[in-house]
Amino acid sequence: MKNKINELLKYGYEILKNEEINSYILDVQLLLGKAINKSRLFIFINGDYEVTEKEAQDYRRYIELREKKMPVKYILRECEFMGLNFLVTPGVLIPRPDTETLVEQALDKVRSNNFHNICDLCCGTGAIGLSIAKFINNVNIKCCDISPIALKVATENIKRFSLQKRVEVIKSDLLQYFIENKMKFQMIISNPPYVKKSMMDTLMEDVKNYEPYEALCGGEDGLVFYREIAKESLTVLNKGGVLMLEIGDDQKDEVSCILKKYGFINISCVKDLSGKDRVISAVAGGKIIE
Incomplete structure (x- = not known):
C-alpha cells in the first residue's frame, strides 16, 4: 500500500508530540524530506503525493530514532552552521x-x-x-x-x-x-x-x-x-x-x-x-x- 505525504506527516506529528518534543513539526518535515529526498516546500504543497513503501519504511525508522530522542541532526547526518551544511x-x-x-x-x-x-x-x-x-x-x-x-x-x-x-x-x-x-x-x-x-x-x-x-x-x-x-x-x-x-x-x-x-x-x-x-x-x- 502506498503512503501519502499528509498521512505520513500526521503519523509523525502524533508520535513526536506525545514524546513532548517541542520541535516535532519541523523535525517530522525534515525527516520526511530526507526519506523522500524532497524539500520542505515540496512537502507543503504536495500533500497527496504518494511515496514508495521503501521511502515510507525509511521515514518510520527515522521517526522511531527521533522518538528515542536521537538528535535530528544525527539522523539527517547534516547540520547548518554559518550558512554551510556540515556532515555530522x-x-x-x-x-x-x-x-x-x-x-x-x-x-x-x-x-x-x-x-x-x-x-x-x-x-x-x-x-x-x-x-x-x-x-x-x-x-x-x-x-x-x-x-x-x-x-x-x-x-x-x-x-x-x-x-x-x-x-x-x-x-x-x-x-x-x-x-x-x-x-x-x-x-x-x-x-x-x-x-x-x-x-x-x-x-x-x-x-x-x-x-x-x-x-x-x-x-x-x-x-x-x-x-x-x-x-x-x-x-x-x-x-x-x-x-x-x-x-x-x-x-x-x-x-x-x-x-x-x-x-x-x-x-x-x-x-x-x-x-x-x-x-x-x-x-x-x-x-x-x-
Missing part, C-alpha cells in the same frame, strides 16, 4: 548557533590583523576552522582533535567544501603535536568541553544520551581544558597572537583569571545573540606562571 554523525558534537558568535568574532580578528596561520583546537566536525577558511581565502588552518571519529568527520567536511589545499586535520592531544613539532600560530580558536561534571545529568536527553561525553564534560569545575589550553598556547602562539575561546555563560570571570595567570593581555568577552557571555579573546603576552 554520532560521536561528534553537533555545532551550535551560539558558536557562530565565536566564528564571527574570529573572522573580524583575522581580517583586522591579516592572520593567515590558524589552529582550530578540539575541532569536532571542523565547523569553526572550515567556516573561517570558507569566508577568508588567504588562511591556512590546522584542525586538530584526539577523537578518531571527529578526525574522520572533519576530513569529510574538508572534501565537502573543497578546502584540501588550505585545511589539514591532525590528531593531537590538545596542542601536543604542535609543541613537539615546534609549530607556531597567529591564532588559536577553540570550543572546548566546558560543562561541569555535576551538571552532565541535567542536560537534555538528546544531548546527554547521544552526544559524546568527552566533547561536553570539562571536569569537576568545567575549567580543566581552559587551564591546559592557556598553558600550552603560550608555547604555540606567536607573541601577540590571539587565543579565542567559547565559554559557558557563567565562566567569564574564571576563564579570564586563568588567562591572566598565564600572562595573557587584552582579555575581552563578547555576548551571544541571547545576551549571554560566550566568547573570550586574549593576546599572548609570553609570560608563564607555573
